[in-house]
Amino acid sequence: MSEVEYIRRLNAGLDLQESGRLDEALAKFIEAQSLDFPHSAAAVNAGLIYKQRRQWSKMHECFLFASKHLHGLVSWKRDSILWNLGLSSTALGKWTIASRMWHQIGLPISVSSDEPQLSFGDAIIESVDRKRFSVVTIDPCRGRVQEVADTADDPDLGDLVLHDVSPFEYESVGDGQRPVFELLAVLNHSRLPAYTVEVVAQSADEIAAVDSRLAKINAASNLGRVQRRQDGLRVGRVVGPQLQTLIDVMSAWELERPGRQVNSIAVEEK
Structure with a gap:
């Protein structure tokens, strides 16, 4: 009975999501997840809505639940859950969980409770108004801005930013290419004069x-x-x-x- 109800509410949520009624869709996904059926789909879809809304704690809860139900998933769905759990953990400063996710995916990061300070190379982030900024990435979803902003409303030199884990395109820079990520949030302002x-x-x-x-x-x-x-x-x-x-x-x-x-x-x- 719980499986039938789970699928019914999940499908109702997907239909509402398709029509752009996200609040109603989210409610259906939460209802489905509350049945505690061992499947990740409802939690993943709810988590992605929370991600879009920058509600990191709720996103984290959803993907933490989904990460416990990876059995039978194809590799890209499994990795997507781990990526998003790592991202939400990073946004919340849960370094042990974040590093475990990166390690599990296969990145050269040791599991640790310490905040990582690594170098993943140069990248570009793009804001919602399509402005682009150069960053040096310090882990899979954080970077430090490397240029001065045109206005005080933009990410500025030294700011620590959260970006999505997968680039949506690559931009040619000199003889090479840099990945372009969606800017999700400014985690820490440098506040230089x-x-x-x-x-x-x-x-x-x-x-x-x-x-x-x-x-x-x-x-x-x-x-x-x-x-x-x-x-x-x-x-x-x-x-x-x-x-x-x-x-x-x-x-x-x-x-x-x-x-x-x-x-x-x-x-x-x-």
């Missing part, structure tokens, strides 16, 4: 000098994007210690302190 910088360069010679110095900055590291405006001004945003690098590279210009303009650079702390 930020400044807006205005470089006044209106003549052709001055603009050429600014171009040369900014090219050196961009070649050296991922600094603030100081862009040219049509009137010949350069305006951008830099963060924390990067301000001093900007000043050092542009040594022909003078700056006394944030908020005060001297000759050709004006800086305002934000």
Whole structure:
């Protein structure tokens, strides 16, 4: 009887999900899961809705339940459950469970209660408004942002972000390719002091000098994007210690302190 009821409620939830009625679908999946039938489908579908809503604790409960019912699943369904349990565990700081999931999938990560600090290489994350940011990944679903944001609302230099575990595409960068992941959340803000910088360069010679110095900055590291405006001004945003690098590279210009303009650079702390 419980199997019949489980399948009936699961199918009702899938139909509601297909029609976009997610609240009702979620209720049906929860009803099916509450029957404690040894099957993972209802828990997985409920967990994916919670994932979409960034409700990490509830997502974790669903995939933890699903992970106990892996028998008979094809490998990609099994791995999907383990990936998502690892992701939700990471979001909640449950490092033992997260590392066990990565280890079980076959990644070179030891099971440990300590927060992992590894390097999985460079990647790109994409926000809901389709902005992209460079990160260095420190485990399968976390990265540290490596560039300065254009606005204070975007992930910024040094921020720790949570991203999905599977890339949805690859982007060509130089001679190689970097995976592109969906940004799920900012877990920790670096909160480095930020400044807006205005470089006044209106003549052709001055603009050429600014171009040369900014090219050196961009070649050296991922600094603030100081862009040219049509009137010949350069305006951008830099963060924390990067301000001093900007000043050092542009040594022909003078700056006394944030908020005060001297000759050709004006800086305002934000």
